[in-house]
Amino acid sequence: MIYWELFLAFFIPNIIGYGGGPAIIPLVEAEVVGRHGWMGAQEFAETLALGNALPGPIATKMAGYVGYDVAGVGGAIVAVFATVVPSLLLMLGALGLLYRHRHSPRVKCMSQWVRPVIALMMAWLTWSFFMEGLHGAGVLHTLLIGTASAVALLRFRAHPAFVVLGALIYGGLFLG
């Protein structure tokens, strides 16, 4: 049952991912690319690139597109539902309880202890994008685009949308 699989593939990352939408990306990748093989690494990278070039929350953009790609409009609705509703219901339902414990060391521990694991999964994903770049664009172009976008993003604080646009133009001209 594809809808159920989609639901779980987005429910699990969003119920264990602390740190907002960006923390959920590597967890979603593990489900979508690693476990179910709904997308290749290249396609996932393209989706993420466009997601970063557009405004708005990243977790729901990814869910909406992956869901649509896998199972049409129904798939998009299921994936977005699984992303948004469980944690929102927790927030609305347990607000009183959470309010009392918002400074509790145990509760703080939960989000803090998860961070190193998320960081590692992000590092793994960075590495897999690097390998994907070597496969597709080749060593030279990967290093060139990678260095140029790192300088633009980190040194000049360029807007991510412009960096993605620049890479699209470069790829269209030199990698076609």
Place this chain on the structure above:
Amino acid sequence: MSHSRTEQQSVPQSSLFWVFLRIGLLGFGGGPSMIPLVQQEVVKRHAWLSDEEFADILAIANTLPGPIATKMPGYIGYRVGGVTGCLNAVLAVILPTILAMIALLGIFSRYRNVAWIHGMGQGVVPVVMVMMGQLTWDFLHKAQLVLGWLVSLAMAAVAGALIYVIGVHPGWVIGGILVAALLRPTRKQEAAS
């Protein structure tokens, strides 16, 4: 705090919609980077919540998993406009860009076998690599501030071995950590911090 006298029920759904539509369209870089925009609109401009209420709600949202950019609008929408307000605010934030994603990527994948479009897809991979590297550093840095380098890297190494070498599902690893954090005796925590 949800019973305070400042509670308002008279916010029209249309202004709720426009506020969160604007936040969704102006916020780049994912949910966490949109928080200042939410605060600007909800606290400073419309005074639906006080500064302290906003800070409390943010703190609570951070104790929960999942995207921050839907928990905040959902809760604020519920506070000022009930269940309809909740749906209204969440959809205003997420729907426009989901539709844009589907439309743009739909066109893109239709012409994927055209050489230069294929090249565009390849050109963008190293950019995503850099952005993901940036996020990696961001999370590692934040982890290190609280746990220190040694513990952070050790935890990452153990988790990495479990997930990528042994093949344990990340859900079990993170779930285990969450349970350990909850069951941990608090006195030890105070000694550690």
